[in-house]
Amino acid sequence: MSELSQLVEQARQAFAQAKHPAELEDAKALFLGKSGRITELMKGLSSLSVEEKKTQGAAINETKRAVEGLLQDARQAMADAALAKQLAAEALDVTMPGRRRSTGGLHPVSLTLERIESIFGSMGFDVADGPEIETDWFNFTALNTPADHPARSMHDTFYVEGGQQDAPNLLRTHTSPMQIRHAVQHVKRYQTDIEAGKGMPEIRVIAPGRTYRVDSDATHSPMFHQCEGLWIGENVSFKDLRNVFTRFCQTFFENDDLVLRFRPSFFPFTEPSAEIDIQFPSGPLAGRWLEVAGSGQVHPNVVRNMGLDPERYIGFAFGMGPDRLTMLRYDIGDLRLFFDGDLRFLQQFN
Ligand code: DAH
Numbered sequence: 001m002s003e004l005s006q007l008v009e010q011a012r013q014a015f016a017q018a019k020h021p022a023e024l025e026d027a028k029a030l031f032l033g034k035s036g037r038i039t040e041l042m043k044g045l046s047s048l049s050v051e052e053k054k055t056q057g058a059a060i061n062e063t064k065r066a067v068e069g070l071l072q073d074a075r076q077a078m079a080d081a082a083l084a085k086q087l088a089a090e091a092l093d094v095t096m097p098g099r100r101r102s103t104g105g106l107h108p109v110s111l112t113l114e115r116i117e118s119i120f121g122s123m124g125f126d127v128a129d130g131p132e133i134e135t136d137w138f139n140f141t142a143l144n145t146p147a148d149h150p151a152r153s154m155h156d157t158f159y160v161e162g163g164q165q166d167a168p169n170l171l172r173t174h175t176s177p178m179q180i181r182h183a184v185q186h187v188k189r190y191q192t193d194i195e196a197g198k199g200m201p202e203i204r205v206i207a208p209g210r211t212y213r214v215d216s217d218a219t220h221s222p223m224f225h226q227c228e229g230l231w232i233g234e235n236v237s238f239k240d241l242r243n244v245f246t247r248f249c250q251t252f253f254e255n256d257d258l259v260l261r262f263r264p265s266f267f268p269f270t271e272p273s274a275e276i277d278i279q280f281p282s283g284p285l286a287g288r289w290l291e292v293a294g295s296g297q298v299h300p301n302v303v304r305n306m307g308l309d310p311e312r313y314i315g316f317a318f319g320m321g322p323d324r325l326t327m328l329r330y331d332i333g334d335l336r337l338f339f340d341g342d343l344r345f346l347q348q349f350n
Pocket residue numbers: 173174175176228229267269270293294295296297316317318319320
């Protein structure tokens with residue numbers, strides 16, 4: 001084998017041995033680089049005769065082209081191999097079952113809130129929304145619960161920055177502040193008519209939302225829900241409240257035989273006050289009185305704080321616990337399940 005064809009053979013082997021592009025470029029330098037073997041052969045031509053230069057030069061050029069061809073092939077093979085490896089690594093198994101996208105659903109308490117809103121909505125009640133960080137005035141004082149009132153101790157809560165020095169803002173302990181907030185707005189809207197003695201349309205509103213207390217066990221959570229109800233007019237009576245609330249409970253629990261009882265109680269913002277208990281005639285809870293709401297005739301001081309004359313306007317209020325209603329509706333024993341975020345529990349409601 002001639003020296004030149006040996007050289008081509010050596011280049012082929014060197015290129016074949018290269019494992020990385022960098023090694024291939026090193027091998028290339030050995031043959032085609034500035035002081036590579038082919039370059040050296042070219043340099044050697046200068047000492048030859050014109051005739052020899054011609055034949056030798058042509059042969060060396062041919063060799064050079066052959067080596068360059070080999071190099072090109074090796075580069076291509078290396079790139080192909082890298083691509084094949086990448087494709088293999090990123091291969092998709094199109095026969096694998098897809099990941100199912102589950103449909104979202106509403107939280108059981110949200111379902112209850114929607115239900116409450118739609119039932120009361122059908123009876124002409126508006127839905128109001130208000131802040132969870134409340135002032136001392138709206139949460140307590142305006143509701144006839146002054147600073148030294150013992151009822152405040154049952155509403156221990158979380159105090160936050162802001163408010164007055166001896167009356168800091170707080171996370172509302174009930175939705176009752178919405179009675180004042182909503183009524184004040186309503187009164188403002190009809191102020192001219194009220195002052196002219198024409199009166200105002202009745203206030204009929206519910207206000208569902210989150211409330212907070214320092215309380216935590218199977219039936220109490222530091223964050224829980226309430227839904228306030230307020231009905232103020234010139235001709236509203238306890239009988240109306242009873243009718244509306246009975247209708248609500250029967251519709252909510254889909255049970256026309258469910259009965260109600262008003263049990264005397266105390267709340268600073270109502271006088272007289274009553275707890276509302278319900279009883280199912282049949283089913284797992286049959287025969288037991290179950291407390292579902294507090295209620296009462298709005299106290300004259302509270303009516304005054306709404307900007308209304310208690311001699312002319314009379315009203316009724318109630319406050320219920322949507323969490324408890326949800327527990328009763330679905331027969332759930334532990335309130336904390338609502339707030340654990342466990343999908344196995346939550347998925348059952350959708
Ligand atoms: N706010 C009371 C509570 O959280 C519940 C309540 C009782 C609301 C009587 C009312 C009411 O509107 O009239 O314990």
